[in-house]
């Protein structure tokens with residue numbers, strides 16, 4: 001079996017590639033390096049390519065006999081998607097459509113898609129299950145939801161089978177310490193907290209203390225990157241055993257507030273971490289927590305690193321390697 005990993009030099013993609021290689025699978029990695037890092041990929045077949053380039057993608061499928069595609073390549077900043085929607089629709093939607101068309105032409109019929117909790121928008125209820133209404137409130141979430149709907153059409157028309165994995169808050173790092181989160185600029189809570197702990201930034205800004213939550217700060221469901229990787233592997237096995245196209249939430253089902261994550265980081269790192277209060281960040285729902293029982297019952301998924309202290313500890317192991325080894 002040969003798997004094409006698109007966006008394999010990024011945060012979650014690079015952890016996936018490592019896992020696939022460690023478990024003896026053959027892997028072709030594609031990345032345009034707009035945000036990914038070359039040194040995060042050990043795969044022999046690493047191609048610099050933009051999936052919007054239809055000819056290059058067609059050639060790729062001609063050269064390599066691909067059995068399944070895992071697609072991690074997308075822009076992920078909610079705020080940026082509000083000011084630059086074209087960038088998000090061009091890459092997350094149009095370029096991905098190009099990839100899907102090439103798959104259909106090449107007869108590749110298994111696709112695993114990195115989707116997001118942002119497809120739900122402001123939740124009517126938590127924990128959020130997969131049948132919760134989809135009302136994304138920003139172009140990022142909309143681009144992912146549109147793509148999920150395209151996947152339904154591609155199944156009906158072309159028999160392309162897909163699993164969309166709706167990540168909640170991806171966090172943590174490779175337990176072996178080889179890989180971790182390296183966004184530029186970094187916008188995610190946990191890496192920013194740990195940069196404050198290591199002294200790379202003076203403090204962590206808390207966006208809003210007036211939410212309807214016990215301590216007033218936003219609650220999120222943090223899920224370890226290794227657990228996300230495991231879910232992809234199980235999704236691949238599911239499609240291999242003729243599973244129907246489906247979408248699954250991936251979260252721990254337990255929410256932590258911004259203050260609780262900061263407190264966990266103080267405990268794990270032993271460092272004092274200074275906070276600065278700021279107004280709410282636009283578009284942040286008060287509480288996002290996943291109901292992930294479908295992934296557990298259908299895929300057999302069981303998160304191994306659900307403890308927030310473990311998630312923080314692995315991310316801290318990575319932050320302490322800064323500037324990261326080349």
Ligand code: UFG
Nearest residue numbers: 076116117118168187188189192205206207218258281284
């Ligand atoms: N936060 C701060 N200070 C910071 C950064 C974040 O207080 O410096 C807060 C945010 O307001 C939010 C929480 O920490 O309440 C988590 O914020 P992140 O930016 O880490 O993550 P988000 O929940 O905004 O977004 C994540 C993914 C998105 C995805 C979304 C789904 O990064 O790609 O979950 O809801 F769309």
